[in-house]
Amino acid sequence: MDLSIANFAQIIIACLLVIALMVGNAVVMVYVERKACGFIQRRPGPYEVGPRGILQAVCDSMKLLGKQIYVPGNIDWILYFLAPVLAFFPVLLLYLPIPFGRHLTAMNVDEGILLILAFSGLGVVSNILAGWASNNKYGILGAARAVSQAVAYEIPMIMALLAIVFLTGSLSLTEIVERQGSWPWQWNIVVQPLAFFIYLVSLVGETNRAPFDLPEAESELTAGFHTEYSGMGFALFFLSEYANMLLVSFVCAAFFLGGYKGPFMDGFWWMFIKAYAVMVFIVWIRWTFPRVRFDQLLNINWRWLLPLSILNLWVTAVIVRFI
Amino acid sequence: MIKAVVDNLKGLWSLVVGLSVTGRFFLSPQKTVHFPRDVVGPEILESFRGPLELVPADDQGGSKCISCQMCARACPGDCITVVKGDAGKAPKEYKYDFTLCCLCAACVESCPAGAIRFSHRVYMVARSREELRLDLLADLRERCGLEPAPAPAPADKTKAVA
Numbered sequence: 001m002d003l004s005i006a007n008f009a010q011i012i013i014a015c016l017l018v019i020a021l022m023v024g025n026a027v028v029m030v031y032v033e034r035k036a037c038g039f040i041q042r043r044p045g046p047y048e049v050g051p052r053g054i055l056q057a058v059c060d061s062m063k064l065l066g067k068q069i070y071v072p073g074n075i076d077w078i079l080y081f082l083a084p085v086l087a088f089f090p091v092l093l094l095y096l097p098i099p100f101g102r103h104l105t106a107m108n109v110d111e112g113i114l115l116i117l118a119f120s121g122l123g124v125v126s127n128i129l130a131g132w133a134s135n136n137k138y139g140i141l142g143a144a145r146a147v148s149q150a151v152a153y154e155i156p157m158i159m160a161l162l163a164i165v166f167l168t169g170s171l172s173l174t175e176i177v178e179r180q181g182s183w184p185w186q187w188n189i190v191v192q193p194l195a196f197f198i199y200l201v202s203l204v205g206e207t208n209r210a211p212f213d214l215p216e217a218e219s220e221l222t223a224g225f226h227t228e229y230s231g232m233g234f235a236l237f238f239l240s241e242y243a244n245m246l247l248v249s250f251v252c253a254a255f256f257l258g259g260y261k262g263p264f265m266d267g268f269w270w271m272f273i274k275a276y277a278v279m280v281f282i283v284w285i286r287w288t289f290p291r292v293r294f295d296q297l298l299n300i301n302w303r304w305l306l307p308l309s310i311l312n313l314w315v316t317a318v319i320v321r322f323i
Numbered sequence: 324m325i326k327a328v329v330d331n332l333k334g335l336w337s338l339v340v341g342l343s344v345t346g347r348f349f350l351s352p353q354k355t356v357h358f359p360r361d362v363v364g365p366e367i368l369e370s371f372r373g374p375l376e377l378v379p380a381d382d383q384g385g386s387k388c389i390s391c392q393m394c395a396r397a398c399p400g401d402c403i404t405v406v407k408g409d410a411g412k413a414p415k416e417y418k419y420d421f422t423l424c425c426l427c428a429a430c431v432e433s434c435p436a437g438a439i440r441f442s443h444r445v446y447m448v449a450r451s452r453e454e455l456r457l458d459l460l461a462d463l464r465e466r467c468g469l470e471p472a473p474a475p476a477p478a479d480k481t482k483a484v485a
Contacts, residue, residue: 040345043355288345289338304331 014106018095026242030057033283040287067231072134079133084236087126090119091243098250099174100268101260112173117158123244124150127215127225134228142224146215152301153205159309160199163316164188164255177259182266187258194312196256198305203248209282211289212297249278372426373444375419377463384464387438390414394430394439403430421455
């Protein structure tokens with residue numbers, strides 16, 4: 001890819017659109033999450049602000065904007081303020097290789113998934129820095145958990161994605177989507193159900209969502225790594241959590257669910273429908289299952305997901321090579 | 324090995340069952356009541372313990388109370404004061420301090436005459452402590468329609484909110 005002015009402008013515009021998408025996504029998901037939680041617990045959820053509580057998320061974000069930023073004593077100033085920024089900005093880059101259409105990609109690189117997997121690691125770094133810099137025992141514990149959880153769950157996640165890469169022979173997300181058909185039985189989920197399942201489980205672990213939200217387990221660690229963050233610092237973590245959720249849902253849609261291809265008419269709407277279906281599923285899981293203990297979390301990964309993903313990868317490799 | 328696999332498959336199935344339960348709850352009607360727009364029915368309030376009230380013996384404002392002081396003695400919070408009347412067993416005064424009451428029902432259970440019970444006033448509002456120091460005899464007469472509500476009248480407020 002040559003770095004011409006046009007390309008540069010394209011990336012700038014894409015970044016702006018991605019920021020808009022991230023913020024809009026967070027506002028929508030806060031509402032969806034609270035409503036879904038309410039319905040599952042058989043109560044209405046947010047109801048008073050605006051018709052049916054639609055404006056609740058807007059009010060919440062206004063509240064976060066207006067809050068005092070309270071800084072605890074004896075912190076590491078540079079790292080403390082770097083961490084939320086570091087949580088937020090790498091996500092911008094991660095959205096660039098996502099294909100929303102045949103040509104609707106901000107940066108159509110051949111190593112798209114490699115880029116995403118490499119830079120998503122920065123999110124964990126920000127969690128560690130936040131926990132370490134805020135000079136708080138809960139923060140440190142949350143950070144320590146974030147490390148071992150990220151190390152554990154990235155491996156089966158990558159293995160599951162690699163199985164698809166083996167089948168397709170390409171690391172480009174556009175290419176992977178192009179290899180799938182429009183109808184559900186032509187999607188990769190049919191060929192690789194086990195990889196899909198492994199990806200789905202490690203996706204929840206990777207985004208620190210319940211039941212795998214150990215780094216910020218409220219009942220044990222108050223808020224884990226972001227205990228000492230208030231106002232916009234917290235809002236950036238919050239935003240990046242939802243942005244990461246949306247990102248892994250997009251990757252899930254592109255890899256397993258046919259991406260922008262769908263029945264009747266291909267287009268970016270299918271990408272969004274599929275990604276948000278995965279998001280709603282994540283929310284559904286969150287309000288169904290209790291949080292696992294930390295040893296259980298690691299046992300699930302090391303004893304089941306990892307061997308299964310290696311087995312799956314091996315079988316895929318053999319099939320691709322000899323059949 | 325096989326047992327572990329079977330156990331884990333069963334565990335996975337239980338996750339699916341859990342999802343189906345919450346999914347069903349998601350779609351089924353809500354159980355909550357939006358208070359200012361809607362109130363709960365009396366059958367739900369059957370088991371609600373509001374402030375004490377005297378059981379009417381007749382519709383003349385008379386109570387079953389025999390002024391035996393058992394309730395005042397049983398009360399762990401000392402919130403009941405009964406003063407015996409000059410003639411007969413009927414009390415002259417039955418004061419009840421709701422601010423001290425822990426709704427333990429020791430008084431209700433100790434009463435030999437069955438003269439007191441918990442009311443079902445769920446929408447009770449008070450703006451001062453004084454309003455929560457209740458005169459149960461006046462309250463009983465008021466419920467029988469014999470006496471207009473006195474100035475600090477919690478019963479009246481209850482009706483206004485409900």
